[in-house]
Amino acid sequence: MGEAQVSLEHLFRVFTKPEHKDSKLAQIEQHLSDNILDFLSQHVVTKKTSLEEIEQDFCLSQVPESPEFVSAHAESLLDKLVAHSVNTYSPTFIGHMTSALPYFHLPLAKLLVGLNQNLVKIETSKAFTPLERQVLGMMHHLVYEQPDEFYQHYLHSARHALGAFCSGGTIANITALWVARNKILGPKGGFAGVAKAGLAAAYRFYDIQQLGVMCSRRGHYSLSKAVDALGLGRQQLLTLPCPQQTLDPRQALEHGKRYQEDGNRLLAIVGIGGTTETGHIDPLDELADVAKELGCWFHVDAAWGGATLFSEQYRARLKGVERADSVTIDAHKQMYVPMGAGMALFKNPEDANTVRHHAQYILREGSKDLGATTLEGSRNGMAMMVYSSLHIFGRRGYELLINQSIEKAKAFAHMIERHPDFELITSPTLSILTYRVCPQAIQEKLRTASKEERHQINQKVDRLVVNVQKLQREAGKSFVSRTRLETPQHPDRPVTVFRVVLANPLTSHNDLAAILAEQHLIATNNRVWQDLDEGKYSLTA
Amino acid sequence: MGEAQVSLEHLFRVFTKPEHKDSKLAQIEQHLSDNILDFLSQHVVTKKTSLEEIEQDFCLSQVPESPEFVSAHAESLLDKLVAHSVNTYSPTFIGHMTSALPYFHLPLAKLLVGLNQNLVKIETSKAFTPLERQVLGMMHHLVYEQPDEFYQHYLHSARHALGAFCSGGTIANITALWVARNKILGPKGGFAGVAKAGLAAAYRFYDIQQLGVMCSRRGHYSLSKAVDALGLGRQQLLTLPCPQQTLDPRQALEHGKRYQEDGNRLLAIVGIGGTTETGHIDPLDELADVAKELGCWFHVDAAWGGATLFSEQYRARLKGVERADSVTIDAHKQMYVPMGAGMALFKNPEDANTVRHHAQYILREGSKDLGATTLEGSRNGMAMMVYSSLHIFGRRGYELLINQSIEKAKAFAHMIERHPDFELITSPTLSILTYRVCPQAIQEKLRTASKEERHQINQKVDRLVVNVQKLQREAGKSFVSRTRLETPQHPDRPVTVFRVVLANPLTSHNDLAAILAEQHLIATNNRVWQDLDEGKYSLTA
Known part of the structure; x- marks a missing residue:
């Protein structure tokens, strides 16, 4: 690795002189711009490399003493990092929610770094602050469809926030429940409120044993982080069984009543707008009724499914989301924005004030600095990526993308159902489905066993x-993920299933057929298949 | 604004066909690559535009119905967004911590988006996970200098974490205090620990009235968010006065003892490794003793100053940081990485397990997924930017950058001291200083008034x-920020001061002289200066 000269002149050069057009880094850039799929398929190694081998390339623990030439470093990035990355653009990488992105994000990423704004305060972001507020407003409108006057009043109001831009859905969910907690245990009479006085004092003042959050067992693990971090405790995440993959409103009501009769208080019901594992949507409208009856906050985690609202055809699947007090949507999922763009939206623009804070040197009283009501402090201008995507796709563009994903998932489900050795476990409500491989004879055997x-x-x-x-x-x-699920087909115990997310617009029907064929081939050659064939069911067989 | 055709073909094109080389977006890219300072000075409008005017460009609340051509959109980004951004690369923008970045981050940003990895789990990040672990390890070594065997054992251990990569210092501080809280109120005897049982139950079990965090009044506002979010309550952020800008260890010990004698428990002392407002460093070594005596966690918020450890000459200013249980460092500050790269480092690699969580489909027990011990979930590969910077600059490169920033700050302080109408308020410990403009005669008058x-x-x-x-x-x-400070020179009350951060390597001595001259000119032409001259001190004068 070439050692670069350590001099101020050399260092200044990296700040003042761009890379030469023939440099390695410039070549990488050019290749990305020309054909990203080709770049990735040329540089990402597909053969199996164990994690332990990769770790060998990242095992030094000391900061290198001397500088390295940029081009030499770029070579090493290709060898060590890019070669062993995951090709998320690949049409056959359908196991997770990260997919190919539109080309325009590549130059936009450069613009973002070139501007390097900090959105915690207007002084270091200027137009980015109104832009972020507008993005939050547009997403708020997508969910809540308030009249024009509402947005004229609140969109740029210093004393209100229609939402909080976050690095992702986890921070968005935590932010929403933080706001909910601070509102429900707010100042009253002589009590200063939980934000100031703390949780233990709030329980005493409000005479609460425990504060709980309810969701189905499909609730995202960020909810468990949230009740831990916010001080409620993980035991107070009340996760109800959901063999049908959705939260049963009657059960939720009963459970919630019982919980509150025992001296506890239900902070929130979290409805899921597209579970991470199967894409199911809770009956949001009925859960809104339950939340109302129990007197608690209603949050909808639509990190995955929120973008379905762009589709005239499918938006009704989220009916009731507009009654939620807060909604999480991730733009880096079905809105095809690079990783790092989550949003928590608040129905009531006053609610974010329950977490408002100020400082002497920024976020002064009355300022429009967005950092005053976000959990994060310094943030980059990711909102620009969402802004650009909303304009370049438009609602109708997103609608087409959403529709084709769901339709592709349906087609894949159909393919699975027709195949004798596969078993569809959950049908796609959105573009996620689960299934498993199981010899036809065994499927029949199971019916009478x-x-x-x-x-x-x-x-x-x-x-x-x-x-x-x-x-x-x-x-x-190809890559398909897996999980374990309770299902109506196999009520005795959870079963392990393949999980497929059909978000990548580049994935074709042929790709899907090939993935299924490959799985079948691997399965029939597997020792376990033979055991099953021979009736050796016991695990030690 | 040209409406693009709404068809799947058109949409697929943005995923499969790059922008044409003559397109507007490609031109923007090229200009950024060729000369970013020129791009910014050509496109960022310097004349005053009121925020209200800018908001007019971002006032629609509905998602645009139809798609827009990428090039048309790029034009509009230049007009509406770039024109009204802040030129953070400008050598005379010395009011905040965002500065010019080295050129290599522009192509790296493209690579980051092109790879679009998600670091919550290995399945969507692969080599990025060992890379992030290595970056955390290198930063851990920079602070704690443990022997090689330590890093061989822990760097890639599935059951340990040397730190948590975060979107910024705020999340890093919250993460550190979350870990501290969960450790100090951990499982014991029959008690399940605060993570599971919640804060109120933990107070009962441990017989604690309140749990507090202590720091000086210069503590970052994120600490107040942390005690709010974590359920301690903002009243339990014990902020001690610090007329000398640093936390007095004797006062801290006394205050802490009294606090604990009253039935409370001190969770943590937070020492500051470079305050946001003046760059002062708390006496970390002595505060480590105090924390030890009080039996509490010792966290150091070195978001700003942590990079000083690269400098042989100045690292002693942070003496004692190696005794901290946890340390926050922001790479997007003095490490010249784009916005969005904070880290919390843990001395003891076991500690992060107090917040460990699992899910069925990812973060399985025993996996090396980094998301298991971070507050955030899905995250992008920002660690690559830190990795590349560590290699391209090397320790010695960073040393030069740090040294020249501090020396430049000293030179500016000297300039201010020599000027009769300016008053240096705080000298630079690091590269931050504060001062004010005040007619010489008034300065004299104040001495006897x-x-x-x-x-x-x-x-x-x-x-x-x-x-x-x-x-x-x-x-x-030019841009200089301002804040209000308690100072030994003006003990009666806080005074308003200019605050300058000398992080931009492009800022020259001439720039600084020009900024001072401009301030003097503005001041002497200001009505208030005349009032002071004429002895009209009352505010209504």
Whole structure:
């Protein structure tokens, strides 16, 4: 690795002189701009490399003593980092929510860094602050559809916020529940409110044993982080069983009543607008009724599914979301914005004031600095990426993207159903579905087997699914994720399933057929398949 | 604004076809690459535009219905957004911590978006996970200098974390105090620990009235967010007065003892490694002793000053930081990385386990997924920017940058001291200093004035400083921020001061001389200066 000269002149050069057009870094740039799929398929190594091997390239613990030439470093990035990255643009990478992005984000990313604004305060962001407020306003309108006068009044009001821009859905969910907690345990009579006086004092003042948050078992793990961080405790995340993948409003009401009768207080019901694991949507409208009856906050985690609101055809699936007090939407999911763009939206623009804070040198009283009501402090201008996407796609563009994803998922579900050796576990409400591989004869056997036999067989099939998922991933051509689910088909115990997210617009029907064929091939060659074939169900067989 | 066609073909094009080389967006890119200072000075409008005017460009609240051509949109970004951004690369923008960045970050930003990894889990980040762990390890070594075997053992251990990568210092501070809270109120005997059982139950079990965090009044506002969000309550942020800008260890010990004798528990002392307002460093070594004696956590918020550890000459100013249980460092400050790169480092690699969480589909037990111990969930690969910077600058490169910033600040302080009409308020410990403009005669007058007179005069000088800061900012050539400080020179009451951050390597001595000259010109032409000259001290004069 070439050592660069350590002199102020050399250092200043990296600030003042761009890379030469023939430099390695300039070449990388050019290749990305010309054909990103080609760049990735040329540089991302598909053969299996163990994590331990990769770690060898990142095992030094001391900051390198001497500078390195930029071009030499760029070579090393290609070898060590890009080669062993995940090709999220690949049409056959359908296991997670990260997908190909539109080309215009590449130059925009450069503009973002070139401007390097800090959105915590207007002094270091200027037009970015109104821009971020507008993006939050547009997303607020998408959900809540308030009249024009509402937005004229609140969009740029220093004393209000229609939402909080966050690095992702987790911070958005935490922010929403933080606002909810501070509102529900707010100042009253002589009590200063939980924000100032703390949680223990608030429980005493409001005579509360425990404060809880309710959701289905499909609730995102960020909710468990939220109740931990906010001081409620993970035991107060009341997760109700959901064999149908959605929260049952009757159960929620009963459970909530019982909880409150025991001297506790329900802080919030969290409805899910597209679960991470299966894409199901809770019955939001009915949950809004339950929240109202229980007198608690209603939050909708639509990090994944929120973008469905762009589609005339499918937006009704989120009916009731407009009654939520707060909604989480991630733009870096179905809005095709680079990683790092979450939003918490608040129905009532006053609510964010429950977490408002000031400082002497910034966020002064009356300023429009967005940092006054966000959990994060310094933030970059990611809102620009959302702004540009909203304009370049428009509502109708997003509608087409959403519709085709859902339709592709339906087509894939159909493919699975027709295949004798696959079993569709959850149909796509949005563009996510789950299924498993299971020899046809075993599927039939399961229908008549005893509970004990079913248990043994399913354990074995679980193992088959795990093996196939791992082997397919290691082969490097495609990637499907896996999870464990309670399902109505297999009520005795959760089963392990493949999980597929059809967000990448580049994924074709042929890609899907090929993925299924590859899984079938891997499965039938697997030892566990043979065991199942031979009736050896016990795990030790 | 040209409406683009709404068809799947058109939409697919933005995913599959790059922008044409002559397109507006490609031109913007090229200009950024060729000469970013020129791009910014050509496109960022320097004349005063009121925020209200800018807001007019961002006042629509509905998502645009139809798509827009990328080039048309790029034009509009230049007009509406870039024109009214802040030129953070400008050598005379010395009011905040955002500055010019080295050129190599522009292509790296493209690479980051092109790879679009999600660091919450290895399945969507692969080599980025070991890379992020290595970056945390290098920064850990910079602070704690543990032996090689330590890093061999912990750097890539699935059951440990040397730190948490965050979107910024605020999340880093919250994460550190979250870990501290969960450790100090951890599981014991029959008690499940605060993470599971919640804060109120923890107070009962540990027989604690209140849990507090202590720092000086210069503590960053994120600490107040932290005690709010974590449920301690803002009243339990014990901020001690610090006329010398640093926390007095003796006072801290006394105050802490008294606090604990009253049935409370001190969670943490937060030492500051470079205050946001004046750059002062708390006596960290002595505060470590105090924390030890009080039996509490010791956190150091070195978001700004942490990079000083790269300098052999100045690292001793942070002596004692290596005794901290946790340390916050922002790479987007003095490490010249784009906005969005904070880190919380943990001395003890076990500590992050107090906030560890799992999910079925990711973050499985035993996995090395970094998301298991971070407050954030999905995150982008910003760690690559830090990794590249550490390699391209090397320790010695950063040392030169840090040294020249501090020396430049000293030179500016000297300039101010020599000028009869300016008054240096705080000397630079690091590269931050504060001062005010005050006619020489008034400075003399203040030395002999009565308390009441001093009060009146200082109120008037405060107003002069505010006016000059605003007028200079609006003139658009340079930007200096302002704050209010308690100081030993003016013990009666806080005074308003200019605040200068000398982080931009492009800022020259001539720039500084020009800024001072401009301030003097604005000041002497200001009505308030004339009032002071004429002895009209009362504010209504």
